[in-house]
Amino acid sequence: MTDYVRIFDTTLRDGEQSPGATMTSAEKLEVARTLARLGVDVIEAGFPAASPDDLEAVRRIAQEVGNPTDGSKAPVICGLARTTRNDIDKAWEAVRGARFPRIHTFLATSEIHMKHKLKMDREQVVDRVIEMVSYARSFCDDVEFSPEDAGRSDPAFLYLVLGEAIKAGATTLNIPDTVGYTTPEEFGGLISGIIQHTPGIENCIVSVHCHNDLGLATANTLAGIQAGARQAEVTVNGIGERAGNTALEEVVMALQTRRPVFNLQTGIDTTQITRASKLVSNYTGITIQPNKAIVGANAFAHEAGIHQDGMLKNNQTYEIMRPESVGATQSKLVLGKHSGRHALKARLQSLGYALADQELDQVFERFKALADRKKMITDPDLEALISDELYQPREFFTLDGLQVTCGTMGMPTASVRLRDAEGVIHIQACVGTGPVDAAYKAIDAIVKAPNSLREFVVHAVTEGIDALGEVTVRIESKDGLHSLDAQSEVETPRTYGGYGADTDIVVASVKAYLSALNKMLVAMGVYTGIETPAIQGVAS
Ligand code: KIV
Numbered sequence: 361m362t363d364y365v366r367i368f369d370t371t372l373r374d375g376e377q378s379p380g381a382t383m384t385s386a387e388k389l390e391v392a393r394t395l396a397r398l399g400v401d402v403i404e405a406g407f408p409a410a411s412p413d414d415l416e417a418v419r420r421i422a423q424e425v426g427n428p429t430d431g432s433k434a435p436v437i438c439g440l441a442r443t444t445r446n447d448i449d450k451a452w453e454a455v456r457g458a459r460f461p462r463i464h465t466f467l468a469t470s471e472i473h474m475k476h477k478l479k480m481d482r483e484q485v486v487d488r489v490i491e492m493v494s495y496a497r498s499f500c501d502d503v504e505f506s507p508e509d510a511g512r513s514d515p516a517f518l519y520l521v522l523g524e525a526i527k528a529g530a531t532t533l534n535i536p537d538t539v540g541y542t543t544p545e546e547f548g549g550l551i552s553g554i555i556q557h558t559p560g561i562e563n564c565i566v567s568v569h570c571h572n573d574l575g576l577a578t579a580n581t582l583a584g585i586q587a588g589a590r591q592a593e594v595t596v597n598g599i600g601e602r603a604g605n606t607a608l609e610e611v612v613m614a615l616q617t618r619r620p621v622f623n624l625q626t627g628i629d630t631t632q633i634t635r636a637s638k639l640v641s642n643y644t645g646i647t648i649q650p651n652k653a654i655v656g657a658n659a660f661a662h663e664a665g666i667h668q669d670g671m672l673k674n675n676q677t678y679e680i681m682r683p684e685s686v687g688a689t690q691s692k693l694v695l696g697k698h699s700g701r702h703a704l705k706a707r708l709q710s711l712g713y714a715l716a717d718q719e720l721d722q723v724f725e726r727f728k729a730l731a732d733r734k735k736m737i738t739d740p741d742l743e744a745l746i747s748d749e750l751y752q753p754r755e756f757f758t759l760d761g762l763q764v765t766c767g768t769m770g771m772p773t774a775s776v777r778l779r780d781a782e783g784v785i786h787i788q789a790c791v792g793t794g795p796v797d798a799a800y801k802a803i804d805a806i807v808k809a810p811n812s813l814r815e816f817v818v819h820a821v822t823e824g825i826d827a828l829g830e831v832t833v834r835i836e837s838k839d840g841l842h843s844l845d846a847q848s849e850v851e852t853p854r855t856y857g858g859y860g861a862d863t864d865i866v867v868a869s870v871k872a873y874l875s876a877l878n879k880m881l882v883a884m885g886v887y888t889g890i891e892t893p894a895i896q897g898v899a900s
C-alpha cells in the first residue's frame with residue numbers, strides 16, 4: 361500500500377456551506393489559489409447545482425487554478441452533486457475545464473436517512489447509486505462516491521453499495537462520518553471492514569470525511585488512515601457545518617510530527633498553513649479560537665514561567681513542532697519608522713509574500729502611517745496590514761472619514777464620510793449605544809442594505825497599548841439571497857464576513873463592517889466589477 365495520503369480540501373464546499381462562511385467568487389478563487397500553493401491534491405470547489413453563481417465560481421477555479429501555467433502541480437478540481445442528472449450535469453459543466461476534473465456524488469445509506477430523508481428502501485438506493493455513478497462516469501474518468509452517514513450505516517449494506525459503485529465506475533470511495541458520531545476505534549474498524557469486504561476496492565482510493573460533533577474528527581480521520589484510507593477530506597481551520605470538519609492543519613501536522621508512528625507523507629507545504637488559515641478566517645469572518653491546535657494565536661505561546669524557563673534552555677522541552685514549520689511568525693521587532701520600502705519588501709518576502717509593485721506601494725503607505733503611531737512593527741502587524749490592505753474585495757463603499765464622540769458625558773455620536781464606486785461622497789451622523797453602534801447606524805443610513813449583525817469580534821494583534829486591533833464581523837443579509845445546503849437541502853439566509861485592522865479600534869470596526877457590506881452588495885448584483893488582487897506567494 362502506498363505511503364502517500366492525498367489531501368482533499370473541502371473548505372470551499374463543506375466549509376462554505378456552514379452558516380456565515382459565504383464568500384464572493386473572487387474570494388473563492390483566491391482561497392483556491394492558496395490551497396494550490398499549499399499543495400493540496402484535490403480542491404472540492406463547490407456545489408455547482410446550488411445556484412448559477414456557485415457554478416460560475418467552480419468553473420473559474422477549474423479553469424484558472426486547475427490549469428497552472430507556471431509548471432506547478434495541477435490539483436484535481438472537484439464539484440459536488442447529489443445523485444440526480446441535473447446536479448451531475450451542472451458539476452460536469454463546472455469542472456470540465458480543469459486539467460484533472462472530478463465529479464463527487466453522494467447518497468445516504470443509513471436507515472435513518474433512507475427512511476426519513478430519502479424515503480427510499482435499500483434496493484432503490486443501490487439502483488440510484490448504480491445509475492448515477494455510471495452517468496457521472498459517462499462524462500468523467502474520475503468519479504468519487506460517498507455513502508452519506510456511513511458512520512451510522514449497516515457495514516454489510518455499505519460493502520454492497522460500495523461494491524456496486526465500483527462496478528459502475530467510481531474510482532474513489534469516500535466514507536463520511538456525517539454527524540460526527542463514531543469513536544476512533546469504531547471508525548478505524550469500519551474502514552478496515554470496508555477494505556476487507558468490498559469487492560474491487562483494491563483498485564480504488566479509500567477516503568475518509570469526518571465531522572467534529574464530539575471533537576473526534578481528527579482522531580477518527582487518523583484512525584481511518586491507519587486502517588488503510590489514503591485520502592483525507594479536510595477544511596482549513598476545520599470550518600464546516602455545526603462543529604465543523606476535520607482540520608487540514610491538524611491531520612497534516614500529526615502525520616508530519618509523528619512520522620515514525622504513521623510512516624506516511626502528504627504533498628503539503630506546511631509553511632503555508634498559517635497564511636491559508638488567516639486568509640480563510642478573514643474571508644469567512646469565522647474567527648479562530650486562541651487555543652486552536654496549530655493555527656490558534658496561543659498555539660506556540662508559552663505563558664507559564666516554568667515553561668518559559670524550559671524553552672530558553674531547549675525549545676524541545678515544550679515545543680513538539682517549530683512555529684516556522686507552519687509559517688507562524690514570532691512577535692519580533694522587525695521594522696520601525698525609519699525603515700524604507702526595500703526593508704519592507706525584504707521582510708515581506710521572508711514571510712512568504714511576493715507583492716507586485718503597486719501592492720507594495722499600497723502596503724508601504726499603510727506601513728508608514730502605522731509607524732507614526734506605533735513604535736515597534738512586528739511580523740503579525742505586517743500580516744494584519746496585508747490582510748486589511750490586499751485581501752479585501754475591491755470596495756464599493758470606502759471609508760473617507762470618521763469622527764466619533766463618546767464617553768460618560770453624553771450621547772455617543774459618529775459622523776461618517778463614505779466614498780462610493782463613482783467617487784461620490786456621502787455623509788451621515790448618528791447617535792448610538794456606543795461609538796461603534798453609532799458609526800454602523802450612520803453607515804446603514806448611507807448604504808441602505810438591510811442586515812443584522814451576527815458576530816463582532818475584536819482582537820489585538822500584539823501586546824501593548826499601541827497594538828493594532830483586528831475586527832471581524834459577520835452580517836446576515838435581508839436581501840432575500842439564500843445558500844442551498846447540498847445535504848439537508850435547506851436554504852438559509854446568506855451571511856457575509858468582513859475584516860478590518862487599525863490602531864483605532866472604531867476605525868477597524870468600521871472597515872470590517874464595510875468589507876462585509878461590500879461583499880453583500882456584490883452578491884446582490886449591485887456592483888459586479890469586484891476583483892481581489894492576486895498575491896503571488898513564495899515559499900519561505
Ligand atoms: O458529511 C458528509 O456526509 C458530506 C458528504 C457530501 C460527503 O459532506
Ligand code: ZN
Pocket residue numbers: 374536538569571605
Ligand atoms: Zn461533510
